[in-house]
Amino acid sequence: MTAWDSLAARRTGIPVFAPGHVWLAGAGPGDPGLLTLDALAGLAQADIVIHDALVDQRVLALAGPQARLEFAGKRGGKPSALQTDISERLIALARAGNRVLRLKGGDPFVFGRGGEEAMTLARGGVPFRIIPGVTAGLAALAAAGIPATLRGINRAVVFAAGHGAEEDFDWAPLARTGQPIVLYMVMHNLERITAAMLQAGIVGSTPAAVIVAATTPKQRVLVSTLERLAGDARAQKLEPPAIVVIGEIVKLRDDLLGAAISAKVSE
Numbered sequence: 001m002t003a004w005d006s007l008a009a010r011r012t013g014i015p016v017f018a019p020g021h022v023w024l025a026g027a028g029p030g031d032p033g034l035l036t037l038d039a040l041a042g043l044a045q046a047d048i049v050i051h052d053a054l055v056d057q058r059v060l061a062l063a064g065p066q067a068r069l070e071f072a073g074k075r076g077g078k079p080s081a082l083q084t085d086i087s088e089r090l091i092a093l094a095r096a097g098n099r100v101l102r103l104k105g106g107d108p109f110v111f112g113r114g115g116e117e118a119m120t121l122a123r124g125g126v127p128f129r130i131i132p133g134v135t136a137g138l139a140a141l142a143a144a145g146i147p148a149t150l151r152g153i154n155r156a157v158v159f160a161a162g163h164g165a166e167e168d169f170d171w172a173p174l175a176r177t178g179q180p181i182v183l184y185m186v187m188h189n190l191e192r193i194t195a196a197m198l199q200a201g202i203v204g205s206t207p208a209a210v211i212v213a214a215t216t217p218k219q220r221v222l223v224s225t226l227e228r229l230a231g232d233a234r235a236q237k238l239e240p241p242a243i244v245v246i247g248e249i250v251k252l253r254d255d256l257l258g259a260a261i262s263a264k265v266s267e
């Protein structure tokens with residue numbers, strides 16, 4: 001029995017993928033167990049799956065036998081499809097009568113340009129559905145044993161991108177909140193951003209962690225402090241994709257896993 005047969009047998013109200021529609025779905029951080037049932041329904045019914053680089057092969061393997069897989073990835077520094085080309089392709093495929101699953105890593109609306117794609121579909125009059133996904137910022141923390149919130153420690157979590165058009169982003173207002181900061185797409189700028197955060201007033205001994213390839217067999221966790229994080233990550237040769245978290249919540253990993261806060265990489 002396929003995953004789809006099993007889902008169809010157990011669940012009522014499975015959305016039907018109509019020809020000419022686009023589903024803009026989150027694939028989660030990697031582990032196929034973190035895929036939503038609606039995303040699985042999309043994979044099973046789609047005629048074509050247009051996916052990003054960070055969508056795990058184990059997730060793509062759940063596509064139905066009729067589905068054609070098409071890569072439309074964007075990776076920093078490497079040749080990548082233009083956003084306008086991707087959006088136009090979605091529209092053209094839908095107008096040709098295909099069931100088009102646009103599958104993006106994590107959640108499609110969190111640092112994933114899903115908002116732009118949805119707006120283009122709306123403007124083009126193409127019917128579409130948004131399927132949320134488990135975003136890497138939350139999944140990586142949970143997978144590393146770091147609670148995103150804990151009563152008495154924090155009341156908010158800041159999600160920020162370490163890479164963007166405005167490279168002179170002012171970190172001081174975020175630092176002043178005293179709340180943990182979770183950073184996406186930060187590895188290439190880690191030195192500069194951690195320095196900016198120290199400058200913005202975050203104490204150098206604040207616990208910090210890098211979680212690489214969360215929820216995949218390649219997951220690695222580095223626990224350090226803000227002032228040592230960039231050097232430790234370089235020494236350990238940590239590469240994207242990674243989530244960085246800065247804040248007292250990182251210390252809780254100690255209690256959960258019994259690990260000391262020192263520059264240490266664990267599986």
Ligand SMILES: C[S@@+](CC[C@H](N)C(=O)[O-])C[C@H]1O[C@@H](n2cnc3c(N)ncnc32)[C@H](O)[C@@H]1O
Nearest residue numbers: 106107110112135136184185213214241242243
């Ligand atoms: C373009 S953003 C897409 C974010 C995605 N839409 C989400 O909600 O997770 C790509 C960044 O997400 C983070 N990321 C995605 N998957 C990850 C994973 N399995 N482990 C750690 N970080 C991940 C990394 O910071 C990576 O550079």
